[in-house]
Structure formats: structure tokens, C-alpha cells
Amino acid sequence: MRITRVLSGALLALGPVLGLALGPAAAPAAADSTPSASPSDDSSAPTEAGTSFRTATEIDQGQTATASGSAGDYLYWSFPADSGQRPTVKATVKLPETHTTQTWQVDVYDGLRRRQACQYGAQTRTAGQGTASVELACVLRTVRAWSEPWADDPLPGTYYVRLTALDLKAADLGLPVSTELRVDSKDIGGAAAVDGSLAKPLVPGIAVTSQAEEDDADDSSATAVLSSIEPDDGWASGWWSDRWVWTAIGAVLAALAGIGGYTLTRGSGRPRHVPPGA
Incomplete structure (x- = not known):
């Protein structure tokens, strides 16, 4: 007793x-069972894609972006991903009624333009003759707040998506196609936490912007950032989980x-x- x-x-x-x-x-x-980014209004979603890393169309997580192009083009989008998130990229390519066998592939690159491996998902798919559409998916590894310089781990910052067809036949070059792209993330939480954080997220131009702001806060012409997107609640500090x-x-x-x-x-x-x- x-x-x-x-x-x-x-x-x-x-x-x-x-x-x-x-x-x-x-x-x-509770957050583990739902996407980390609240769905955005698709009426404001982009309706075109870039043709290179520098002209990649910026999209928010939860948006369904659309774009029209031609078979053989490289289509680029960019989105922000923060520490603790596991992004999933899904792309749908709608093909014309008449085409030969085509192989489509979606690739994801981080802010340093390092190609990131897909943890799982159909990154490459082949559409046979008469196939109306092909769906691709790439689930990235969990974004880490910090990593060793020699490692290839995903880090917070801007990510690029490239969608293209591989080894097209001459008869299919230039055929019109329409695409849809959507990025969602799952919050992994403390299971992926590490000790340490980046001084700045891997956003192209952010280091130049920070230096320009220190040198001359009034000179707005020198503070352009190549990527202006970031998570809705800002970049995480990296120390709390x-x-x-x-x-x-x-x-x-x-x-x-x-x-x-x-x-x-x-x-x-x-x-x-x-x-x-x-």
C-alpha cells in the first residue's frame, strides 16, 4: 500500500x-497522416512549364500545375521542400491519339542541381501505341536539416522537376502533349531529425541576396533571388523536432x-x- x-x-x-x-x-x-502542405487553389496554379533550370516554373506544394508542349521538349518546374518532409512528385502526360511507343521519365534535382534518387515510384514508364496517357511518380527520401558535405542527402531548399521523353522516334518529334504535375509531402517528424542545420536553405541566389542586403539594404536591384518560393510557414530553423x-x-x-x-x-x-x- x-x-x-x-x-x-x-x-x-x-x-x-x-x-x-x-x-x-x-x-x-496527426500530421503524419496528412500532406504537410495544405492544398492550394488550383485556379491560381501555373499553366505553363519552363524549358531549363533557370526558367523553371515555380509551384507550391498541393497545387496541380498544367502545361502544354511538344514531344521531345524538356519541361521544368520548381517547388520548395523543408526539413522533415518526404516529397512525392506525380506527373501525368496525355498523349495524342496517334503515336508510336514512347518512354517518359521524371527526374528531380535539388538546389545544387544534384539528381536525387527516388525512394520508390514509377519514375520511368513506356506508353505503347494507342495509350492515351502515362502516369509517373517519384517519392524522394526525407529532407534532412543538415548533412555531410560529401553526402548526397536531400536538403532544405528549392527542388527542380524535369519531365521529358526518352529516345523518341522521328515520327513522334513535335507531337502535341499536355501534362499535369503535382507535389505533396508527408511530415516525417523527429524520426528523421539530425543534429545541425544549414545556415541558409539551398535556394538559388539566396546567398547573393543576403550579402547584398548587408552591403546596401536600399539597393533593391541587387537583391534578386532566382527562386522566390518557400514553405507557407517559412523555412524551419532545424533545431526543434x-x-x-x-x-x-x-x-x-x-x-x-x-x-x-x-x-x-x-x-x-x-x-x-x-x-x-x-
Whole structure:
């Protein structure tokens, strides 16, 4: 009974701490089941694509961008991805009624223009004769807040999507095609957290902009950024994750275990009866 009273008192005393710890932890758990970026109004989604990295059309996560082009063209889009996100790129190519066998491929590059491998998904697909459309998908690895210089890990910043047909036959070159592209992300949370963060996200031109702002804040002509998109809630600082919450919960449980172990090993604490004259 004494042990039960001690543990009950400890739980009551630590109840507010557990409440504060479990409260923030519930939010990442709920976020794991839904896309990290709220769907945007598709009426404002872009209706064209760029033809190179520098002219890539900027899109937000959750938007369905469309574009018309010709078979053989390179189509480019760009989108922002922050630490803890696992982006999924989906592309649909609608083909003309008459065409030969075509192979389409979607590639994703980071802000340093390093090609990022797809964790899974149909990155390359072949459409046979008479096929009306072909669907492609690329699920990237989780974006890390920091990485070793020699590593090829995805890092926060701008990502580029390139969609094109491979080894087209001469009869199909120039045939009109229409495309749809959508990017969504899943928040992975503390499971992908690392110690450290980038000084700046990998956004083309951001370092030049920061230096120009320090040199002359009034010179707006020198502060152009090649990519102006960023997450709706801004770039994450990189130091906070729900890993801190679970660490705090573990510390509380360890403290409870210590209190229980001490109570079990110290005994009742009452002195034994000593006979008179002993």
C-alpha cells in the first residue's frame, strides 16, 4: 500500500509535466497522416512549364500545375521542400491519339542541381501505341536539416522537376502533349531529425541576396533571388523536432522508475523493536 501511495503521489506531481510533453507530441502524430502542405487553389496554379533550370516554373506544394508542349521538349518546374518532409512528385502526360511507343521519365534535382534518387515510384514508364496517357511518380527520401558535405542527402531548399521523353522516334518529334504535375509531402517528424542545420536553405541566389542586403539594404536591384518560393510557414530553423518531446517523456518515466525502485529497496523505514536491557 505504501508503494502504491508513493507512486500515486509522484504521478499526480508529474501530471502537468506529462501533459505539457504529450500535448505537442500529438500534433506531429496527426500530421503524419496528412500532406504537410495544405492544398492550394488550383485556379491560381501555373499553366505553363519552363524549358531549363533557370526558367523553371515555380509551384507550391498541393497545387496541380498544367502545361502544354511538344514531344521531345524538356519541361521544368520548381517547388520548395523543408526539413522533415518526404516529397512525392506525380506527373501525368496525355498523349495524342496517334503515336508510336514512347518512354517518359521524371527526374528531380535539388538546389545544387544534384539528381536525387527516388525512394520508390514509377519514375520511368513506356506508353505503347494507342495509350492515351502515362502516369509517373517519384517519392524522394526525407529532407534532412543538415548533412555531410560529401553526402548526397536531400536538403532544405528549392527542388527542380524535369519531365521529358526518352529516345523518341522521328515520327513522334513535335507531337502535341499536355501534362499535369503535382507535389505533396508527408511530415516525417523527429524520426528523421539530425543534429545541425544549414545556415541558409539551398535556394538559388539566396546567398547573393543576403550579402547584398548587408552591403546596401536600399539597393533593391541587387537583391534578386532566382527562386522566390518557400514553405507557407517559412523555412524551419532545424533545431526543434518532436524528438525533444519523446526525450522529455523518457526522462519522466525514468524518474518514476527511480522513485519506485528506491521505495522498494529502502523498506518500511521503521526501526526494529529493541528489547529492554539489550
